[in-house]
Amino acid sequence: MTIDTAAGTTPKRRPRGPRPTRGYRVFQVVNAIILTGVVIVTLYPFVNIVARSLSDEAYIIAGKVNLVPRGFNLDTYRLVMSDSLFWTNYRNTVVYTVVATFISIVLTTCYAYVLSKKHLKGRNALIGIAVFTMFFTGGLIPNYVLITSLGMKNTIWAVVLPNAINVFNLLVMKAFFESLPVDLEEAAAVDGLNTYGILLRIVLPLSKAVIATMVLFYAVSFWNSWFTAFLYIDQQDLLPVTVYLRNLIAGATGAENVGAINAADEVQAEATLKAVTIVLTTLPILLVYPFIQRYFVSGVMLGAVKG
Structure with missing residues (x-):
């Protein structure tokens, strides 16, 4: 009869780290x-x-509403959602945000990739031009004259092009590209890839985190933007929903601009109209953010640290 001595042995405990002070x-x-x-x-x-x-x-x-709804009521939601102008402006916001974000990501990525090449002639001048625009702009009136003279007033381009490149996002992407191993690009060049091939097939697949972060930054910025459209667009059916909301908050939108809300309904919904519009306006961003959030911190940190 054999005795299993292993069964009677005491398992070794892993040494614990130092206790927190x-x-x-x-x-x-x-x-x-x-x-x-x-x-x-x-x-x-x-x-x-x-x-x-x-x-x-x-x-x-009566000031009785704090964190919990009192007298549950969906009438104002029905009023706002039955307004054709609201949905037209909402559709415009979606289109403007998607187009503007795509253009911004393409331009920012290309510009940042170029600036990340330390052997590039004139690199410091290009960086200086970009940084200069962070502190100095042409001014409101010159920008308005330029957009008007280019024939972009009352078009989507007046909204998506003036702010196509954000310098902060550009510098974050530049720092990220600089942190990538140079050996990967050199090996790809030896295999016969040109600059565009290296960017598309090597660099971009390794840059999903920072690109997702930039998409979030740009999308939120364009979704919430209202002043550019307010300045360059005069037609109601071309305005984004943020201008619709701005008009409500400013008291500039009455029954004549919100077609579904007549005088009696407007009085009834006056106290909740702004709140309903704010909720409907911010809801898409709140729904999209959780899917990109996991890239958010990693993208910013990778872009801020050089390897």
């Missing part, structure tokens, strides 16, 4: 409290807007 534990508690406060302060306005959009007008006027 008291100061570090205090830091963790303070950090958690501060971040929790930041989250609450950040979420409170949006939760309040959602609660107001679902509440009855009487409770809002």
Whole structure:
């Protein structure tokens, strides 16, 4: 009869790391409290807007709506969503955002890739031109005269082209491209790929994180933009939904501009109209963000650190 001595042995425990100091534990508690406060302060306005959009007008006027809807009411949602002008402006926003983001990503990627090549003649001058535009612009009136003289007023190009390249995004992508191993591009060049082939087949597949981050930056920027369209577009059916919302908040849009809301309905929905429009305007970005969020931090960090 054999005795299994292994069964009676005590398994070895892995050595534990050094215990956190008291100061570090205090830091963790303070950090958690501060971040929790930041989250609450950040979420409170949006939760309040959602609660107001679902509440009855009487409770809002009485100041009884905070974080929970009172007198559940969807009438204003039906009023706004039945307005053809709202959906026309909404469609314009989607089109403007998609086209503008695509153009911006293409131009920013190409420009950043060029600037990442340290052997490029005139590289410092190109970087200087880009950085110069961060601090100095042509001015509102010269830009307006330029857009008008080019025949772009009341067209999609007046919205998507003036802000096609954001210099901050450009510098982040440039730093990311500089962090990529040079050996990969040299090996691809030896295999016969030209500059465009290296960019499309080697660099871009390795840059998914930073590209996704830039897509998020540009999409949010163009989706929320209203001043450019407000300045260069005069026709109601070409405006983005942000201008529709701006007119509501400014009190410039009455029953004559919001076709589905007549005088009686407007009085009934006055307290919730702005809240409903804000919710409907911000909802797409909130739905898209979770799918890109995993690239967000990694893309920015990779673009900020040179390898």
